[in-house]
Amino acid sequence: MNTQVRTRPGPGTRRAGRRGRAAWRGYLYVLPALAVYLLFAVLPALHSAYLSLFDWDGVTLGSWTGLDNYREVFADPALRGSVLNALILVVFFAFLPILAGLAMTGLLILPGTSAAGAPRRRPGMGAFRLLFMLPQVVPLVAVGVTWRWLYGDDGLINETLDGLGLGGWSRAWLGDFDWALVAVGIVGAWVLSGLCMMLFLSGVQKIDPQLYEAARLDGAGPVREFVSVTLPQLRGELAVALTVTTVAALAGFDIVYVTTGGGPGEETTVPGLLVYRLAFSDGRVGLASALGVVLSLLILVLVYVINRLSRPQT
Amino acid sequence: METNRSANRNRDRGAEPRRSSYRSVRRPVLAMAALLAVLAPSATACGALTPGSAADSGRPRTVPRSTAVPAGDITLKLTFADAPAMVDALIAAFHKKHPNITVEPSYTQFADYVKSVKLTMASDNAPDLAQFAVGMDDIAARGDILDLAPYRDAYGWRAKFPAASLDQLTGSGRRAASGGHLYGVPAGLSMTGVYYNKELAKKAGIAHPPRTLREFEGQLAAVKKAGMTPLGVGALDSGGLHLWAELVNTMMPPKDYRDWVKGAPGATIKTAGTLAATKTLAAWSREGYLDESANGTAQVDSTGQFTRGGSVFLINGNWAAGQLSEAMGKKAGFFLMPGARPHARAVTSGFSVSYAISSRTRHPQAAGAFLDFLGSPEATRIVSANGFLPPDEKAVPMPGGLLGEVARAHRRVTADDGMNHFPDFTAPNMLDPLRAGVQKLIAGRVTPSAYLDALQKVWARQHTTRERARTG
Numbered sequence: 001m002n003t004q005v006r007t008r009p010g011p012g013t014r015r016a017g018r019r020g021r022a023a024w025r026g027y028l029y030v031l032p033a034l035a036v037y038l039l040f041a042v043l044p045a046l047h048s049a050y051l052s053l054f055d056w057d058g059v060t061l062g063s064w065t066g067l068d069n070y071r072e073v074f075a076d077p078a079l080r081g082s083v084l085n086a087l088i089l090v091v092f093f094a095f096l097p098i099l100a101g102l103a104m105t106g107l108l109i110l111p112g113t114s115a116a117g118a119p120r121r122r123p124g125m126g127a128f129r130l131l132f133m134l135p136q137v138v139p140l141v142a143v144g145v146t147w148r149w150l151y152g153d154d155g156l157i158n159e160t161l162d163g164l165g166l167g168g169w170s171r172a173w174l175g176d177f178d179w180a181l182v183a184v185g186i187v188g189a190w191v192l193s194g195l196c197m198m199l200f201l202s203g204v205q206k207i208d209p210q211l212y213e214a215a216r217l218d219g220a221g222p223v224r225e226f227v228s229v230t231l232p233q234l235r236g237e238l239a240v241a242l243t244v245t246t247v248a249a250l251a252g253f254d255i256v257y258v259t260t261g262g263g264p265g266e267e268t269t270v271p272g273l274l275v276y277r278l279a280f281s282d283g284r285v286g287l288a289s290a291l292g293v294v295l296s297l298l299i300l301v302l303v304y305v306i307n308r309l310s311r312p313q314t
Numbered sequence: 315m316e317t318n319r320s321a322n323r324n325r326d327r328g329a330e331p332r333r334s335s336y337r338s339v340r341r342p343v344l345a346m347a348a349l350l351a352v353l354a355p356s357a358t359a360c361g362a363l364t365p366g367s368a369a370d371s372g373r374p375r376t377v378p379r380s381t382a383v384p385a386g387d388i389t390l391k392l393t394f395a396d397a398p399a400m401v402d403a404l405i406a407a408f409h410k411k412h413p414n415i416t417v418e419p420s421y422t423q424f425a426d427y428v429k430s431v432k433l434t435m436a437s438d439n440a441p442d443l444a445q446f447a448v449g450m451d452d453i454a455a456r457g458d459i460l461d462l463a464p465y466r467d468a469y470g471w472r473a474k475f476p477a478a479s480l481d482q483l484t485g486s487g488r489r490a491a492s493g494g495h496l497y498g499v500p501a502g503l504s505m506t507g508v509y510y511n512k513e514l515a516k517k518a519g520i521a522h523p524p525r526t527l528r529e530f531e532g533q534l535a536a537v538k539k540a541g542m543t544p545l546g547v548g549a550l551d552s553g554g555l556h557l558w559a560e561l562v563n564t565m566m567p568p569k570d571y572r573d574w575v576k577g578a579p580g581a582t583i584k585t586a587g588t589l590a591a592t593k594t595l596a597a598w599s600r601e602g603y604l605d606e607s608a609n610g611t612a613q614v615d616s617t618g619q620f621t622r623g624g625s626v627f628l629i630n631g632n633w634a635a636g637q638l639s640e641a642m643g644k645k646a647g648f649f650l651m652p653g654a655r656p657h658a659r660a661v662t663s664g665f666s667v668s669y670a671i672s673s674r675t676r677h678p679q680a681a682g683a684f685l686d687f688l689g690s691p692e693a694t695r696i697v698s699a700n701g702f703l704p705p706d707e708k709a710v711p712m713p714g715g716l717l718g719e720v721a722r723a724h725r726r727v728t729a730d731d732g733m734n735h736f737p738d739f740t741a742p743n744m745l746d747p748l749r750a751g752v753q754k755l756i757a758g759r760v761t762p763s764a765y766l767d768a769l770q771k772v773w774a775r776q777h778t779t780r781e782r783a784r785t786g
Contacts, residue, residue, distance in 0.1 A: 050363075051365055056365045056366055057366070057452075058366070058432065058433065059366055059367075059432050059436045059456070060366050060367070060368070060456060061366045061367060061368045062365040062366045063364075064364070151610070152610070152611075152615065153607040153611055154619075171607065171610070172606075172608075172609060172610020172611060174550065175549070175550055175608065175610020175611065175753070176609070176610065177609075177759060180610075261550070261551065261749070262746070262750070263550065263609070263749065263750055263753050264549075264550075264609040264610075264750070264753040264754070265750045265754040265757070265759055265760075266750055280429040280430075281428070281429060281743055281745070282742060282743035283432070283449075283452070283742055283743075
C-alpha cells in the first residue's frame with residue numbers, strides 16, 4: 001500500500017504534449033472498467049440521489065418536492081433513531097470483532113515466534129482458520145435464523161442460563177426492549193470476528209522477521225512483541241477491518257431483518273431496513289432514496305476519517 | 315436497493331484503500347454533481363425525466379356485463395402468494411369444466427408478493443389474474459385492475475359469497491363509500507380467534523369457553539393463579555396486532571371500524587371504545603396474562619408452545635387449526651373473543667384468499683368464468699380440504715372436533731355480518747406501526763392514546779393526501 005504512494009510518478013516530469021497524450025491513452029485502458037463502474041455503480045447511485053428529490057410511490061407519476069425528503073429524514077425521530085441504532089451497532093460490528101480478531105491473532109501467532117525469529121504457525125492453524133472463518137461463509141439469513149433460535153424463549157442461551165442457576169436472567173432476548181439491540185450486535189460480532197482474524201493473520205505473515213529478532217535481542221517478551229511490533233505493523237489491516245466492519249454496521253440489513261424485523265418497537269430498526277420498508281411497503285421511494293443518500297454520505301465521511309487516521313505519520 | 319449497491323461499492327473501495335487515488339477521484343465527483351445540478355431543474359421543467367408514468371385512460375375500467383365464456387384456446391396467467399396446493403387443485407378442476415381455458419399459475423412468497431404486486435400489475439405484460447393483497451386498493455384506484463361489479467350482478471355473486479367477504483373487496487375511500495364497485499372474488503376465507511387447551515383449562519377450574527370479555531378476564535386470572543401461562547401471543551410478528559384487533563372488535567362498532575379501514579372521510583381510530591380496548595391489552599400485559607416473552611416469540615413459535623402446553627389460551631387464526639387439531643386432537647378448542655354482553659354480535663377479524671382481474675387482460679370473460687367457478691360446489695370442497703373456510707359453508711359437511719368448532723364460529727360470524735378486515739389493510743405501511751406499537755404496549759413503553767395517535771397519523775397520510783392527489 002505504501003509503495004503505491006511512493007512509486008506514483010511525480011507530476012511535471014515530462015513534456016506537456018507527451019504527458020497529455022499518455023494520459024489520454026491511459027483513460028482508454030481504463031474505459032471498459034470505467035464503463036461498467038459508471039453503468040452499474042455510479043449511475044444507479046446518482047439515479048437514487050435524483051429520485052430523492054421526488055415524492056414518488058414507485059409506479060404512478062412522481063411529483064417534484066425538492067429537498068423535502070431530506071428535511072423529513074432529519075426531522076422524523078424514527079428515521080434519526082434508526083441512524084443512532086446503526087451507530088451503536090458499530091461498537092458490536094467493528095470494535096468487538098477487531099478486538100476479538102487481534103486476540104485470536106495474538107494467541108495463534110505468539111508461541112511460535114522464537115525459533116527462527118519469524119512468526120510461526122501454531123499446529124492446527126488451518127483448522128482454527130476454517131472454524132473462525134465459517135460465520136463468513138454461511139449465508140446471513142441462515143445465521144439470522146440460527147441465532148433467532150438460540151435466543152428463543154427455550155433456546156440454547158436461556159437453557160444454559162437456567163442450567164447455571166441464572167434462570168432469573170433468561171428472557172426472550174430479541175423481544176426485550178433493553179437487550180434486543182445488544183443481542184443483534186452480538187450476532188454481528190460473531191459473524192465479523194473471523195473476517196478480522198483472517199485479515200490480521202495474513203498481515204502478520206508479511207511482517208519482516210528481522211523486526212521480531214531485533215525486539216527479541218532487546219529482551220522483549222511475547223506481550224511486548226505483540227504490542228510493539230505486530231500491532232503497529234498491522235495498521236493497514238486494521239484500517240481495512242475497521243472500514244469493512246463499519247460499513248457492515250451502518251449499511252446492515254439482513255441480520256436485523258431476519259432476527260427482529262426492527263422490533264421490539266423500533267429498538268433495532270436500522271436505516272437499511274427502513275430504506276427497504278419505505279421503498280417497497282410504504283411506496284415512498286423518494287424518502288427511501290433520501291435516507292439512502294444520507295446513509296451513503298455518512299459512511300463515506302466515516303470511511304474517509306478512518307483512512308485519514310490510519311495513514312502512517314511521517 | 316440503491317443504498318445496498320452503493321454500500322457495496324464503498325465496501326469494495328474500503329477493502330483495498332488506494333490512498334493515491336483520493337485526489338483523482340475528486341474531479342469526477344464534482345463533474346457528477348454538476349451533471350445532477352443540471353438535470354434536476356430541467357426535469358421539473360419538461361416532466362420527461364419525472365419517475366413513473368401516468369395512468370393510461372385508454373384501457374377499460376370495468377368488465378363487460380355478460381356471462382358468456384368464449385370458445386377457442388385461451389391461456390390465463392395467474393400470480394398468487396397463498397396456498398399453492400389449493401390453487402393447483404382449483405385450476406385443475408376449472409380446466410376439467412372448461413377444457414379450452416388453461417390457467418398458468420406463478421407463485422411468489424407472500425412477503426415478496428406484497429412488495430412487487432404494484433409494479434407487476436402496472437407492467438404492460440401483467441398477468442390476467444392476481445391474488446388480492448394489501449395495496450390492491452391503490453392498484454384499483456390507478457385502474458390496473460378491473461371493476462367486477464357487472465359480473466357480480468350478471469353471475470349473481472351476492473347469493474354465492476358472504477356479504478362481508480365481498481364488502482372487503484370494494485376498494486377504499488370514495489370508491490368504497492359508493493358501494494357499487496367490486497375488485498376481487500374470494501376463494502378461501504380466514505378468521506382469527508382464541509384457541510384453548512381443554513385439559514389445562516379444566517385444571518384451572520375453567521369448564522366452558524367464556525361468554526363475556528369480563529368472564530374471559532376472570533379465566534385468565536384463574537390460570538395465572540394456577541401457575542400456568544394464560545395467553546400465548548406471537549407478538550414478534552403479527553400475533554400482537556391480532557390480539558389488539560380482537561379486542562377492538564368487541565368494543566368498537568363494526569361500521570365505524572370498517573369506515574376507518576376503508577378510509578371513509580372523517581373516520582378515526584381515536585374513540586373511547588378503541589382506547590378502552592387498547593388499555594385492556596396493556597392491562598393484560600401488566601397483570602401477567604400474556605406470555606412474558608410474547609415480544610420475542612413469532613406466531614409459529616407461540617403455536618408450537620401452545621401444543622406443548624406452554625399456554626392455556628392462544629391468539630391465532632383458522633390457518634393454525636389443522637396443525638393444532640393434528641397435534642392436540644380433542645384437547646384443543648376454539649372460541650371467538652367474547653363481547654361485553656353474553657350473546658353479543660359475533661365480530662372477528664378475517665380476510666379471504668381472493669383474486670382480481672388485470673385491466674390489461676385480453677380475456678376478461680374467461681377470467682370472469684374462473685372467478686365465478688370459485689363459488690361452485692367443487693371449488694368449495696377444494697377450499698375446505700385445504701384448510702380454509704369455504705365461502706359457501708352449506709356445500710361441505712360440517713367437520714368434527716376442533717375444525718368443527720372453527721367452522722361453527724365462522725357460521726356465527728357470517729350470520730352476524732361480523733367479519734372485520736385485519737387492521738393492516740388500512741394502508742400499505744400500517745403493518746409496521748401496528749406490530750411495533752403493540753410490542754410497545756406489551757412492554758409498557760407507550761401510552762394507549764399515543765399508540766392510537768400514531769396509527770391515526772399513518773391513516774391520515776394514506777387517506778387524505780393520496781385521495782386528494784388522485785382526484786385532483
